[in-house]
Amino acid sequence: AQKITQTQPGMFVQEKEAVTLDCTYDTSDPSYGLFWYKQPSSGEMIFLIYQGSYDQQNATEGRYSLNFQKARKSANLVISASQLGDSAMYFCAMREGGGSEKLVFGKGTKLTVNP
Amino acid sequence: GAGVSQTPSNKVTEKGKYVELRCDPISGHTALYWYRQSLGQGPEFLIYFQGTGAADDSGLPNDRFFAVRPEGSVSTLKIQRTERGDSAVYLCASSASGNSIQPQHFGDGTRLSIL
Numbered sequence: 001a002q003k004i005t006q007t008q009p010g011m012f013v014q015e016k017e018a019v020t021l022d023c024t025y026d027t028s029d030p031s032y033g034l035f036w037y038k039q040p041s042s043g044e045m046i047f048l049i050y051q052g053s054y055d056q057q058n059a060t061e062g063r064y065s066l067n068f069q070k071a072r073k074s075a076n077l078v079i080s081a082s083q084l085g086d087s088a089m090y091f092c093a094m095r096e097g098g099g100s101e102k103l104v105f106g107k108g109t110k111l112t113v114n115p
Numbered sequence: 116g117a118g119v120s121q122t123p124s125n126k127v128t129e130k131g132k133y134v135e136l137r138c139d140p141i142s143g144h145t146a147l148y149w150y151r152q153s154l155g156q157g158p159e160f161l162i163y164f165q166g167t168g169a170a171d172d173s174g175l176p177n178d179r180f181f182a183v184r185p186e187g188s189v190s191t192l193k194i195q196r197t198e199r200g201d202s203a204v205y206l207c208a209s210s211a212s213g214n215s216i217q218p219q220h221f222g223d224g225t226r227l228s229i230l
Contacts, residue, residue, distance in 0.1 A: 037221075043226075044222075044223045044224075045158070045208075046221075047218040047219070047220060050216060093157070102148065102171060102173075103148075103158070103219060105157030105158050105159070107155075107156060107157050
């Protein structure tokens with residue numbers, strides 16, 4: 001079973017509008033962390049935002065925020081005021097507790113920002 | 116400051132050859148990770164080092180793959196008897212140790228093509 005599911009292969013948004021990228025996860029571990037990364041066409045993976053399973057508040061980082069719904073096991077990324085430079089692949093990833101350090105990634109969502 | 120550096124950026128070789136991929140992590144980062152990313156997929160975990168030792172090598176696909184980190188800094192991923200299915204982008208990441216919320220910072224990757 002997939003641990004990270006990103007159901008949107010591609011998303012389109014108009015410049016200056018907000019967009020939500022979906023991510024659901026599957027784990028029985030009470031301690032875990034969720035990460036979002038951006039991968040432009042140039043290939044580098046850029047860390048965007050982190051949410052811990054015990055965090056009481058949704059994480060925010062500039063124009064990025066994470067809509068964390070623990071009971072639904074979802075961790076959607078919200079990008080506000082989209083910019084042309086936001087066009088890229090976006091990956092959701094999870095790190096489980098218990099000493100495991102590896103990240104498990106979803107298949108990604110390709111975001112295109114239109115002018 | 117300097118990020119994670121990977122060399123070479125591209126490597127083309129023939130089936131059956133031996134290849135070495137190098138990763139130079141961010142200075143002071145004790146944790147180092149190797150991932151493999153196939154076209155259209157998210158990165159897949161290969162191996163994780165804490166210092167000089169491989170703390171988790173559960174992602175290595177078979178015994179043709181081996182990685183070392185002899186001095187706790189630079190790491191080399193070694194692939195013997197390469198096969199066409201090994202073609203992918205190999206990503207290296209590093210993170211500060213001791214805190215599981217630390218994000219992994221990725222290099223630009225090595226694009227490996229097996230002819």
